[in-house]
Amino acid sequence: MPNRLRDSRSPYLLQHADNPVDWWEWGPEALQEAAERDLPILLSVGYAACHWCHVMAHQSFEDATVAAAINDSFIAIKVDREEHPDIDAAYMTATTAMTGNGGWPMTCLLTPDGKPFFAGTYLPKAQFLQLLSAASHAWANQRDQVLASGEHIATQLAAATDRGTSVPITDEQARASVATLQQSYDDTYGGFGGAPKFPPTMVLEFLLRHHARTGDESCLRMAEHTCAAMARGGIYDQLAGGFARYSVDATWTVPHFEKMLYDNAQLLRVYAHLWRANLDPLAARIATETAEFIIRDLGTPEGGFASALDADTDGVEGATYVWTPGELRAALGEDDGNRAAELLDVTAAGTFEHGRSTLQLPQDPEDGAWWETTRTDLLAARAERAQPARDGKVVTSWNGLAISALAEASMILRVPEWLDAAVRSAEFILDRHLVDGRLRRSSLDGSVGAAPGVADDYGNFAEALLTLHQATGEHRYLTLAQDLLATATEIFSEPSGGFHDAAADGEQLFFTPRGAGDNAEPCGTSSLAGALLVLSALTGDPAPRERSEQAVAAMGQIATEAPRFAGWALAVAEAQLAGPVQVAVVGDGRAARGLVRSAWEAPSAGAVVVAGPPDSAQSPLLADRPLVDERPAAYVCHGFVCAAPVTDRDELLQQLRGPAAQ
Incomplete structure (x- = not known):
């Protein structure tokens, strides 16, 4: 039996390379094999x-x-959902429609031309064998019924992809979305809804931007409360930094232990933005530790960022991360171990399984020096345990999220090393993932895979380049982002004003998936809407802004009815409603640096900030912008309407706090 997965660029497929199953990778060869063998x-x-x-x-x-x-x-095909999100989206839509639930592993049975006639998720061995037997019998003896079922499902799904009415998100609708979110807000533990509870990252970004634009204190309170609860709960790695995927309970106590790049990148940005809204040391600490986790534990030798750390260690979920009181005493000694157990909520009964507990930090200890020593000692003891595997796959979209977050956090919290890491990642993606003007989805060990980039790859990476243009002053990043967004607009646009997830000239599935809302990360439509708006703000070109507004309006209905699933679309809408805000700082020296810091550190609904020499071609926003009385100056514009230039930091902050930017 040939080992077709042996040379895959997917760590997930490589995990299955030695299975006795005769696996194929997704592609025309596998589908042709199914057709020729009539299976x-x-x-x-x-x-x-x-x-x-x-x-x-x-x-x-x-x-x-x-x-x-x-x-x-059967012809067995194994797909990494992170390498082929378009394939995953198409069949997950079918799974959810047919069963009412979705999740991974996803198990589907298809006709040879790819139409699903059964869909499910995890199946125990006995149930799985029953399914295989029944399906094999039906294919041999009830072929017409199976084919008719697949055709019916495909037809119904294609008909159900209509996004509904295009609804521009106005100030009134943004406020209504806040009111809807308040109805499902957990006043006790933070977040929205009950268990399982996911970090509502994009919704938090929307709330912070809405607060910056309108001054609505309820938004800031929800963001502060949720961020503090997550940071002090077991979902956060109190020793090494970084967040787990989600909490299985409503209290943020017991996580599903996998640590994903896309979660941590987005949470880094949220905590950095929270710090500039309230100057809370907790927010700064969590942003710092999360940035360090991303760079240290997910950084690859080539310069990109790996996708995830596994939930399991040697087949046991969470084994690396949980503790008993006895294990704490063994690592720290009797007195310090007991003190740490009390501080970190580690009990004899345990909060997890088998009497072991996740680590929580309900409050900071009074003796900060003792805690730092204790944390270091516990981390060293944990390092002696078996460690979770790392998915080393570098995904374009998620690296884009990390680049933007690291670059912004670097400017806000003044840590240049984070910007250096962001630049390294961007240069790696440009060098390896950009092939003949098109983005590829992922690479492994520096070797890029064949899977084409999807809409959010273009949106998130283009916005990353635009963020680097602002943070570094490199005009090249602006030009590259313009080219990528021109390509994306050409190959992903759909009549509703939004964007397909997969390129129109790419592989045709049984129906074309369209991300109706934001989920764990921005969908293709909202990610491209955000990048297009930033491009418009940086260039002064109204065309990308108009396209951004059309895309946000295509998500307006879900933003109004279910704002928890349109967080990034609402965040982009806030930037649209704020102007967007443009800040150009000209000049050099200490005074100019002070103006730049003030611009980055001011609460914002999505402002763009550029700095450079006066009358510079480095950025369109610097053109025709001279010094003022031979002094560095800041030029602030709201919606392409500009205020008088200022040379004083307090005057700059006052302009940024003006009605259009509140």
Whole structure:
């Protein structure tokens, strides 16, 4: 049996390379094999850090009996959802429509032309074998019914992809979205809804931007409360920094332990923005530790950032991260161990499994020096344990999120090393992932894969380049972003004003997926809307802004009805409603640096900031902007209407706090 996964660029597929299942990668060859052999397709979709994907692999895909049942009657295709988000989106839509639930691992049975006739998620071995037997029998004896079912499902899904009415997000609708969010807000523990509870990252960004624009204190309170609860809960790694994927409870106590780049990148940005809104030391500390986690634990030798750390260690979920009181005493000694157990909420009963606890920090200890020593000692003891595997795949979109977050946080919290890391990642993506003017989705060990970039790859990476243009003054990043967004507008646009997830000239699936809302990360439409707005603000060209407004309006209905699933679209709408705000600082020396710092550190609904020599071609916003009385000056514009230039930091802050920027 050929080992077709052996040379994959996906760590998830490599995990299955030695299975007895005769796996194929997704592609025309696999579909042609299904057609020629007249067999249905078993499609299995997951990702490298997924706990239940590992469980199903051990129970079923490593089992000779299950493998024989698959190999005899199906063409087996394994897909990494992070490498092929368009394929995942199409079949997850089918899974959710057919079962009412979604998740990974995802298990679908398809006709040879790719139409689903069964869909589900994790299946225990016995149930999985029953499914394979029943499907094989149906394919042999009830072929017409199976084909008709697949055709019906495909037709119904294609008809259900209408986004609905295009609804521009006005100030009134943004305020209504805040009111809707308040109704589901957890006043006790922060966040929205009950268990499981995910960090509402993009909603938090919307709330911070709405507060910056309108002064609504309720938005700031929800953001502060949620960020503090997450930072002090077990979902946050109190020793090494960085957030787990989500909490299985409503109290942020027990996480699903995988640590994803896209979560941590977005949370870094939120905590940096929270700090500039309230100057809370906790926000600065969490932003700092999260940035350090991203660079230290997810940085790759080539300069990019890896996708994730696994939820499991040697097949046991969370084993690296949880503690008993006895383990704390063994690491720290009797007195310090007991003190740490009390501080970190580690009890004999345990908050997790088998009497072990996650680490929480309900309040900062009075003796900060003792805690730093204790933290260092516990981290050293933890390093002696087996460690979770790392998904080393470098994803364009998620690196874009990390680049933007590191660059912004660097300017806000004044840590130049973070900007250096952001630049290294951007240069790696440009060098390896940009092929013949098109972005590829991912790479592994410096070698880029064949999967094409999807809409959010273009949106998130283009915005990253625009952020680097602001932070470094490099005009090249602005030009590259313009080119990428021109390509994206050409290949992803749809009539509603939004964007398809996959390129119109790319692979055609049984239906074209369209991200209706934001989920764990910005969808293609909102990510491109954000990047286009920033491009317009930096160039003064109204055309990208108009396209951005159309894209946000395409998500207006879900933003109004279910704002929890349109967080980034609402955040982009806030920047649109604020102007957007443009700040250009001309001059050099200490006074100019002070103006630049004030511009970056001022609460903002999405302002752009550029700095450079007067009358410079370095950025369109610097052109025709001279010094004022031979002194460095800041020029502030709201919606392309400009105030008089100022040379004083307090005057700059006053302009940024003006009605259009509040």
